[in-house]
Amino acid sequence: MGVAQVDTMQHQTASDTKHSSGTSDSSMNATHADQHPQLKRVSIVDCHSMNEIIPNNVPMPIDNECFSGHIMLLVRTPDVDDIKEMKPRGDIPCRVSNYMKSYKRRFEFQFQVKLKKVPTGPLFLGCEVNDPIKVSRFTKGLSNVLLAMIRRINSGFHYSWGIDMKKPSLLDQEAINEGRYEKTHLSFPVEASMDRIVITKPSEKLPDLGYELFETPESVKRRRRMGAGSVDWNLDDTYTMCLWSAYCDWIKWKSMNVPGVRPFSLSAVSGKQPIYLSVYEISNVCPQDYKKKKPPHNRKDLKIYTRLEFCHTEMTEGGIAPRFQKGYREDSSLVETDSEIGSESDMGDSQKRAGRRR
Numbered sequence: 001m002g003v004a005q006v007d008t009m010q011h012q013t014a015s016d017t018k019h020s021s022g023t024s025d026s027s028m029n030a031t032h033a034d035q036h037p038q039l040k041r042v043s044i045v046d047c048h049s050m051n052e053i054i055p056n057n058v059p060m061p062i063d064n065e066c067f068s069g070h071i072m073l074l075v076r077t078p079d080v081d082d083i084k085e086m087k088p089r090g091d092i093p094c095r096v097s098n099y100m101k102s103y104k105r106r107f108e109f110q111f112q113v114k115l116k117k118v119p120t121g122p123l124f125l126g127c128e129v130n131d132p133i134k135v136s137r138f139t140k141g142l143s144n145v146l147l148a149m150i151r152r153i154n155s156g157f158h159y160s161w162g163i164d165m166k167k168p169s170l171l172d173q174e175a176i177n178e179g180r181y182e183k184t185h186l187s188f189p190v191e192a193s194m195d196r197i198v199i200t201k202p203s204e205k206l207p208d209l210g211y212e213l214f215e216t217p218e219s220v221k222r223r224r225r226m227g228a229g230s231v232d233w234n235l236d237d238t239y240t241m242c243l244w245s246a247y248c249d250w251i252k253w254k255s256m257n258v259p260g261v262r263p264f265s266l267s268a269v270s271g272k273q274p275i276y277l278s279v280y281e282i283s284n285v286c287p288q289d290y291k292k293k294k295p296p297h298n299r300k301d302l303k304i305y306t307r308l309e310f311c312h313t314e315m316t317e318g319g320i321a322p323r324f325q326k327g328y329r330e331d332s333s334l335v336e337t338d339s340e341i342g343s344e345s346d347m348g349d350s351q352k353r354a355g356r357r358r
Contacts, residue, residue, distance in 0.1 A: 034090030179300025
């Protein structure tokens with residue numbers, strides 16, 4: 001599927017299965033019932049199938065021309081940090097809350113997939129918006145702090161401020177017509193940015209989604225040092241990956257826990273537009289040549305593997321998600337807790353669990 005098709009695709013409803021580790025098919029029952037009510041503020045949609053992915057629930061199926069598998073999104077709810085908050089009633093939401101108490105992370109996204117085709121170009125995990133962001137000098141300064149910190153952690157980090165698609169110059173319009181442009185985005189090599197990648201052979205038992213994933217420290221260090229080329233992508237193995245962060249709270253729509261930076265709204269950077277997370281391949285260059293040339297991530301050269309849209313009932317407008325959010329607005333305000341003001345990251349969680357659990 002081409003980028004233009006993914007960017008403009010229209011949406012349908014979801015079906016679900018438990019996941020491919022041998023458990024029963026139950027994702028048709030994925031709802032917000034028995035969840036913490038504040039979780040309804042966030043709507044996450046798979047832009048390919050147009051299905052809503054409900055966090056802290058059964059793994060949801062995801063299937064396209066690039067891969068098939070399941071995704072499970074774990075999101076920190078207010079009850080994790082505030083004993084006065086109403087606790088979720090469902091078994092899975094309660095388990096996720098207990099799991100999150102061991103960590104500082106605000107979310108953890110888990111994917112379990114089998115590839116349908118082997119990528120020939122470098123794979124990236126990207127965060128993007130459709131329109132250029134308009135920020136003040138102060139906000140741009142905060143953004144530069146974040147970008148500098150990200151670059152120190154991820155050597156293959158790439159970003160672009162994009163071009164204004166609504167008011168393009170003549171040169172920009174020509175580039176848009178030919179696909180020679182980048183959207184406003186930042187991205188990281190998949191191999192180096194995923195916090196865990198577990199490779200399972202056909203005869204081996206798959207890891208269960210919704211639980212901690214285990215990868216040896218040596219493997220993690222190797223991936224982050226090498227980046228592209230550190231994972232053997234093939235059609236036989238199953239890849240279980242996860243991404244987490246202590247710096248972004250989707251329910252509160254805030255960036256927080258960044259050392260030296262006070263919590264601030266994501267809307268201060270992105271405005272009212274939805275935020276998109278995607279995995280894509282740069283199809284016109286091999287990983288070795290990419291490392292040498294560092295070419296732009298032009299839209300015409302991208303093959304989108306998956307794209308998720310994130311919306312908030314009160315903080316965003318437009319996009320796919322609002323059709324899922326009728327009746328979701330809550331009158332209660334969100335109470336900030338001490339955990340939002342901390343400066344500890346979630347790096348190295350497993351090594352510190354014997355002490356103060358993070």
